[in-house]
Amino acid sequence: MMSSRVHPGLVAIATLVYVFLIGPLVIVLGASLSDTTYLTFPPQGLSLRWFENIFAISALRRTIVTSLQIAFLATFLALLIGIPAAYALNRYRVQLPSWLGTLFVLPILVPEIVFGFALLKSVAVGAGTPIYLALLVGHTVLVLPYVVRVIGASLASFDFSVEEAAISLGSPPVRTFFTIVLPNVRAGVIAAFILAFITSLNDVSVSLFLTGPGISTLPIQILAHVEQFFDPTVASVSVLLMILTVGVMAVVERTLGLTFLAK
Amino acid sequence: MKRLAGWILSAPAIVAVVGILIFPVGAVIATTFMDPRGTFAPYASFFNSGFRTTVLFRTLQIAALTTAISLIFGFITAYVVSRAPARLRSLLIVAAVFPLLTGVVVRAFAWLVILGRNGILNNTLVGLGITDEPVAMLYTQGAVIVGMVYLFVPLMILTLVGVLENIPEDILQASSSLGANPAATFWQVLMPLAVPGLIVGAVLVFTGSFTAYATPQLLGGERQTVLATLLQQRAMVSFDWVGASTIAAIMTAITISVVLVMTRTARRLNPMTT
Amino acid sequence: MTQHLELRSITAQYGTTKVLEDLSLSVQAGELVSLLGASGCGKTTTLRLIAGFLTPTSGTITLSGRDLTRLPAHKRDIGLVFQNYALFPHLSVLGNVAFGLKQRGVPAVQRDARARAMLERVGLSALADRLPAALSGGQKQRVALARALVIEPPLLMFDEPLSNLDAKLRVDMRVEIRQLQRANGTTSVYVTHDQEEAFSISDRVAIMHAGRIMQFDRPETLYRRPGNAFVARFVGFENVIPMRVTARHDEAVTAEASGLNLKLSERVLGRIPDTFMLATRADGLSVSTDPNVNGIPATLGLRTYLGRAYQYQCDTPAGRLVANGALSMPLDPGGAARLVPVPDQCCILALEEAP
Numbered sequence: 001m002m003s004s005r006v007h008p009g010l011v012a013i014a015t016l017v018y019v020f021l022i023g024p025l026v027i028v029l030g031a032s033l034s035d036t037t038y039l040t041f042p043p044q045g046l047s048l049r050w051f052e053n054i055f056a057i058s059a060l061r062r063t064i065v066t067s068l069q070i071a072f073l074a075t076f077l078a079l080l081i082g083i084p085a086a087y088a089l090n091r092y093r094v095q096l097p098s099w100l101g102t103l104f105v106l107p108i109l110v111p112e113i114v115f116g117f118a119l120l121k122s123v124a125v126g127a128g129t130p131i132y133l134a135l136l137v138g139h140t141v142l143v144l145p146y147v148v149r150v151i152g153a154s155l156a157s158f159d160f161s162v163e164e165a166a167i168s169l170g171s172p173p174v175r176t177f178f179t180i181v182l183p184n185v186r187a188g189v190i191a192a193f194i195l196a197f198i199t200s201l202n203d204v205s206v207s208l209f210l211t212g213p214g215i216s217t218l219p220i221q222i223l224a225h226v227e228q229f230f231d232p233t234v235a236s237v238s239v240l241l242m243i244l245t246v247g248v249m250a251v252v253e254r255t256l257g258l259t260f261l262a263k
Numbered sequence: 264m265k266r267l268a269g270w271i272l273s274a275p276a277i278v279a280v281v282g283i284l285i286f287p288v289g290a291v292i293a294t295t296f297m298d299p300r301g302t303f304a305p306y307a308s309f310f311n312s313g314f315r316t317t318v319l320f321r322t323l324q325i326a327a328l329t330t331a332i333s334l335i336f337g338f339i340t341a342y343v344v345s346r347a348p349a350r351l352r353s354l355l356i357v358a359a360v361f362p363l364l365t366g367v368v369v370r371a372f373a374w375l376v377i378l379g380r381n382g383i384l385n386n387t388l389v390g391l392g393i394t395d396e397p398v399a400m401l402y403t404q405g406a407v408i409v410g411m412v413y414l415f416v417p418l419m420i421l422t423l424v425g426v427l428e429n430i431p432e433d434i435l436q437a438s439s440s441l442g443a444n445p446a447a448t449f450w451q452v453l454m455p456l457a458v459p460g461l462i463v464g465a466v467l468v469f470t471g472s473f474t475a476y477a478t479p480q481l482l483g484g485e486r487q488t489v490l491a492t493l494l495q496q497r498a499m500v501s502f503d504w505v506g507a508s509t510i511a512a513i514m515t516a517i518t519i520s521v522v523l524v525m526t527r528t529a530r531r532l533n534p535m536t537t
Numbered sequence: 538m539t540q541h542l543e544l545r546s547i548t549a550q551y552g553t554t555k556v557l558e559d560l561s562l563s564v565q566a567g568e569l570v571s572l573l574g575a576s577g578c579g580k581t582t583t584l585r586l587i588a589g590f591l592t593p594t595s596g597t598i599t600l601s602g603r604d605l606t607r608l609p610a611h612k613r614d615i616g617l618v619f620q621n622y623a624l625f626p627h628l629s630v631l632g633n634v635a636f637g638l639k640q641r642g643v644p645a646v647q648r649d650a651r652a653r654a655m656l657e658r659v660g661l662s663a664l665a666d667r668l669p670a671a672l673s674g675g676q677k678q679r680v681a682l683a684r685a686l687v688i689e690p691p692l693l694m695f696d697e698p699l700s701n702l703d704a705k706l707r708v709d710m711r712v713e714i715r716q717l718q719r720a721n722g723t724t725s726v727y728v729t730h731d732q733e734e735a736f737s738i739s740d741r742v743a744i745m746h747a748g749r750i751m752q753f754d755r756p757e758t759l760y761r762r763p764g765n766a767f768v769a770r771f772v773g774f775e776n777v778i779p780m781r782v783t784a785r786h787d788e789a790v791t792a793e794a795s796g797l798n799l800k801l802s803e804r805v806l807g808r809i810p811d812t813f814m815l816a817t818r819a820d821g822l823s824v825s826t827d828p829n830v831n832g833i834p835a836t837l838g839l840r841t842y843l844g845r846a847y848q849y850q851c852d853t854p855a856g857r858l859v860a861n862g863a864l865s866m867p868l869d870p871g872g873a874a875r876l877v878p879v880p881d882q883c884c885i886l887a888l889e890e891a892p
Binding site: 006007011013020022024025027028031038039040041080081087088089091095096100103104106109110113115119120122126137138140141144201205209219223226230234238245248249 | 265374
């Protein structure tokens, strides 16, 4: 039993679009396994030497650590300040001005590269903030909109009379938030964490301006590396990042179901 | 009381956005109007420079073409995805999310491998005897646009799948029950209902490609300088902070006006929100 | 103009799940037939098969001899009124009504005139330029009706058209639908889960369950003389007692169930087979305190007040039964009583496996 059909020409175009989407990533995977000193596809000879090379290059090794640190810390900070804000925006919607919601969308509206440059000019140079700290606060604000919006969306469908019920049964407000509200928006928190983490980890435009002696993030280091060498190391790093992405998607699948990604 | 609680809870986030984003960006824009040479001097020198206006128009052109191509292919793909059986549909959505979660540097790099002088495409062309020697594909506007479309088509697909899935199936069935053939249903019902979503998708892609840095940097190089790469050069190579700030102000102004105008248009065109 | 619809041994399945099994249905020209049943009974699937949104695994659908089975939906020429109205949100009321005419290549001027005339008939002329979002539920329903009627379809179908309206409007609208349908004489199929709605509006009703039609008859017949235990329970026969005939004297029959004996008469009840089920509504068992009367011995349980009578939950040798008692004589729980079948309120069913 079937419903009406889609025109085969359209199906053919959509198929090509998907080949276009996935093909290049497959090529990167292949190139990373090549035994040659130059980038090629299909790989000639199979080897993991370029994966080993990642860790032989101290600059790459160091920036991987920096990127992961910044991504974790920035996401944590954004959750720390973003969850109360998202809660307030939903719980006290009537009492708070409506522009407050718009305020938290601004970091998406302002071009990232402008934000990065402004951070350099005012925060790093102007206020003399150490680069690492500037990078951290920059990433925190960069990912904040995802936290506020995703958790806000979860809270929007949360029935706050449940919270009132808990309080009427004698649970103090703060404890109620942690035992009643937060568990009910768990999916939103996980999604916000993942989106924020990935956004920070992949960011180029903000980090671009916030490099200093011994401090840089992985994407910036990759850009620099590509401009000097054309060996498969970058392909290997890319594959590592793709594996991380697959891991993240697996976590999402386990906890929320893959359809969640489609929102 | 409640009002106070609301303010207290959102205060840290407000302070962060104001102190770390609004104030610094505002300061950058403000300095462009405080130039010793005159209030609008930095803008005059920007628009009097043939090179910089060329960069501005190139950036606009790349963004417009990227948006148009992404719209066409994104819409067709989203249409097919939204009509696919549930199981296949979620697989296709995951396949669009995956590149989106993979960083921009990785995705630009992939095209470096494909389009390079000794890249796959050139090796194939030479191998098949179609050309005698490698064609210069990298550092062309075409390369930048391909990279940008690659960057933004998944976003377009996901946005439009959401839009199309929100169009109730029974409205399309009502159309065919009234005698509309599939083409008539597409043009007279589906399209008008999708327009607000198409605008939202177009805004996302346009502003994204208008301000993108990594892809034009890797695939366009200096020959295809765009505003973002120019801003980086002025700031980090030439230390011309006034020039960089001017570019930043122009980018911000264009981005925010496009977003405001288009989202307002989308809202006006949306029949669901009358 | 008016045509008859014929479904012949339709089977439909999703994957391996059969949704409809060997279903046949014949709707006479000008008749309004309801498909009635709980959700999942296959009524909506049947409608969608007729509309052309689904294709049956086997069987044929014909409209006055024209085979529709494999015809795409947009070529079937069937007027369809949707549960959620399915109005085009981007078109005005007039645009919605004119849509079908436009597809048929009716010139703009005529299209406009016919759509306006149709809006006049459903009393919406004043709202012709509004968008659907600015209409109330009842107005949307009228637009949906006008949109389906204006193309003068040989077959009109309704998919739970009133389920989103409030109770008062529901009654008004069903009268209106019936009047329009009668006036046009359009053959119609009406899907609903609301028994009162189906019975009040239809010439005939098909009661469906698990992908089959359990009984297809006039509402009066279904209500008074259900053909099987499923339909009996569906139309409110709460008491269904399996029995066995122990003695016959002309039309007087003695029947037995779990040790209780009951005298029944074939004069009112019709022929009684050797094994059968006696079905009654609560109204059909009246509570009596006379221990010698011909009835089912019972211990009275909970009493509820219905306005026209008291209703009792009763424990009997045949299980829990529901019976009504006179208002003049409220009885207390725990008391002994007899439940007397009221002959013209009872119904004899052939014994079958429990559904």
